[in-house]
Amino acid sequence: MTRVLAAISGAGGLIALLLAAAQDSTGPLAVRAFGLLVVLAAMLWLVRPVELSKWPSTVVAGGLSTVGAVLLLSQLDSITPAAGFWGATVAAWALAWLFVERLASIESRRQLIAWSLRLLIPLLFGVWLLVIWELCTRGLGVPQVLLPSPSAIGARMVSSTATLWADFKQTFLHAVLIGYALGCGSGFLIALLIDRSPFLQRGLLPIGNLVSALPIVGVAPIMVMWFGFDWQSKAAVVVVMTFFPMLVNTVAGLAASGAMQRDLMQTYAAGYWQTLFKLRLPEALPFIFNALKINSTLALIGAIVAEFFGTPIVGMGFRISTEVGRMNVDMVWAEIAMAAVAGSLFYGIVTLVERMFTFWHPSIRN
Amino acid sequence: MGEADSPSVASVIEARNLSLTFETGDGPVHALSDIDLSIGAGDFVSLIGPSGCGKTTLLRVIADLETPSDGSITVNGVTAEQARLARAYGYVFQAAALYPWRTIARNVALPLEVMGLPARERRERIARNLELVNLQGFEKKYPWQLSGGMQQRASIARALAVEPDLLLMDEPFGALDEIVRDHLNEQLLQLWDKTGKTVVFVTHSIPEAVYLSTRIVVMSPRPGRIHEVIDSTLPRERTLDIRETPEFLDIAHRVREGLRLGHSYDD
Structure with a gap:
């Protein structure tokens, strides 16, 4: 695989070198130099006086791809990209891939190195995704309405921080977090009640099932009528969405403890609550955290979609639906980016807490 | 074929006409039938028999983890449930069941x-x-x-x-290899000797039963019942070497005979 990538980067570099050499202006000079370097590196690797698997090769690949990315991004400012632009793009991209692949194959026993690699690899991957996105949208002149470039979205985020913050506060800090807490909390408590009473198990669980099948586009307008236009109605939608996953998972988790371990508690003459707190709840934790993770993404989706059905003039869903109508697609993308970051952070925090509490579970302890 | 009380020691466990029938989809299963057994303080009693003979079920009845359908059982002179609520025993399961x-x-x-x-x-x-x-x-x-x-x-x-004064052990070393098992048997015996506890021990290993026990209860299946009770003549202090002595082999032979006679081959 690495040799194929080296070959691709070499070919891209060669094309860039030849096309840029055919023009005389100074612009393509840098492209020419970059192409030459890439071709040299690829030749060394393919003919094999230098082993690709050695760390200097990795550093060279990383360095060249970074230089290439910076060079290509600077070329975007000229009216027409220099000749050999796309050849160089392919070369830089293949080098970056090569670099990430070499990094991913490093197995270090040093905790710090292993940890920083785990962070670095997806980060590099993400940055290169943005670079390619930027090069393609601006290099090919893709219309803003179809797909704005990352730099345009970034500029919009910087210039509209006040609006974005207001939307974030309205949708995430109010509707999502409060709805999530109420939905998960009530699902958990009802699960405990169901666990105590067989009557509720027969009666309530099917109704909970019914609630989970309700379509959100049908529930949202009704919640607006019940709880008004502000965030309370969106939080109610989030409650409806998050309640059932929590209920089902907690009920399943409470039933997860083994017969032997329950017999053990019985030989100690332990009561219901002691068995619950010392055995059944710890055993249910992996299930409960699954529900918390599923719900962390469901809650955000629910709150944003619910704002399409009546809202004050603030909120992430409101902003998306109105800015799309005004063709301000960069603002829509800014909201999407914010939602993605907030959702990922939320999920990440829940996962971290999960690791703290269920470190003993076979899925985590190794 | 019951067993008379040992009058010299106070009885810790008394079972009279004990029966337990499980109702299953395929009809009733007679797990225990007419069990009469008394275990004195300081005894080390092994329940041995082929699988399905009810030895684990009997231990679970003593521990009040199962309720008998007929007959009576007392532990320390009170019902099994009262004994459990008073935490009269420690129970060791087949698996460690640690949290x-x-x-x-x-x-x-x-x-x-x-x-x-x-x-x-x-x-x-x-x-x-x-x-x-x-x-x-x-x-x-x-x-x-x-x-x-x-x-x-x-x-x-x-x-x-x-x-507790009473230790109930349900094939505690069944899942371990022979070497570890020998070692733990030795340690268990020392522990029993040191503390003077009463032990009821379920096993399907003849050498283990003979090595550990002062009395061996041989059980047979379908319905689960006591076939024979063998009193060990081995001294209280034993090392692993005792397993080579003629006396040990003689008791082991009697247990093996009992198991064979009690086993029905009609299935």
Whole structure:
């Protein structure tokens, strides 16, 4: 695989070198130099006086791809990209891939190195995704309405921080977090009640099932009528969405403890609550955290979609639906980016807490 | 074929005409039928028999984990349920059944927390019982960081921490290899000798039963019943070498005969 990538980067570099050499202006000079370097590196690797698997090769690949990315991004400012632009793009991209692949194959026993690699690899991957996105949208002149470039979205985020913050506060800090807490909390408590009473198990669980099948586009307008236009109605939608996953998972988790371990508690003459707190709840934790993770993404989706059905003039869903109508697609993308970051952070925090509490579970302890 | 009381010692467990029938989809299963058994204080009694003979069920009835359908059982002179509520026994299961989210020390602390003992008393009992099973130094390890034999020793320490006079053990070493098993048998015997507890021990290994027991209860299946009770003539203090003596082999032979006679070959 690495040799194929080296070959691709070499070919891209060669094309860039030849096309840029055919023009005389100074612009393509840098492209020419970059192409030459890439071709040299690829030749060394393919003919094999230098082993690709050695760390200097990795550093060279990383360095060249970074230089290439910076060079290509600077070329975007000229009216027409220099000749050999796309050849160089392919070369830089293949080098970056090569670099990430070499990094991913490093197995270090040093905790710090292993940890920083785990962070670095997806980060590099993400940055290169943005670079390619930027090069393609601006290099090919893709219309803003179809797909704005990352730099345009970034500029919009910087210039509209006040609006974005207001939307974030309205949708995430109010509707999502409060709805999530109420939905998960009530699902958990009802699960405990169901666990105590067989009557509720027969009666309530099917109704909970019914609630989970309700379509959100049908529930949202009704919640607006019940709880008004502000965030309370969106939080109610989030409650409806998050309640059932929590209920089902907690009920399943409470039933997860083994017969032997329950017999053990019985030989100690332990009561219901002691068995619950010392055995059944710890055993249910992996299930409960699954529900918390599923719900962390469901809650955000629910709150944003619910704002399409009546809202004050603030909120992430409101902003998306109105800015799309005004063709301000960069603002829509800014909201999407914010939602993605907030959702990922939320999920990440829940996962971290999960690791703290269920470190003993076979899925985590190794 | 019941067994008369041993009049010299006070009886810890008394079972009279004990029967237990499970109702299943395929009709009733007679797990226990007409069990008469009395176990005296300080006895080491093994229940031995082929699978399906009800030896584990009998132990679970003594522990009040199953309710008999007929007959009576007393433990320490009270009903099995009252005995359980008074925490009269420690129970060791086939598997260690340690809680993976608790360290070894906190696993041993589990019954003590349930009993509501103060922290200082808990610490003392943890230290004392882990030392008894040679697990000092492993307090802060988690169960999944220890070998199977060490886990089972920790579960024995957990049962001992209740400080009961009666120890009920259900094939505790069944899942372990022969070498570890021999070692733990030796340790168990020393422990029994040191503490003078009454032990009821379920096994399907003849050498294990003969090596450990003062009395061996041979059971037979379908319906589960007591076939024969063999009193051991071996001295109370034994080493693993005793298994080579003619006396040991003679008892083992009697147990084997009993198992063969009690076993029905019609299925």
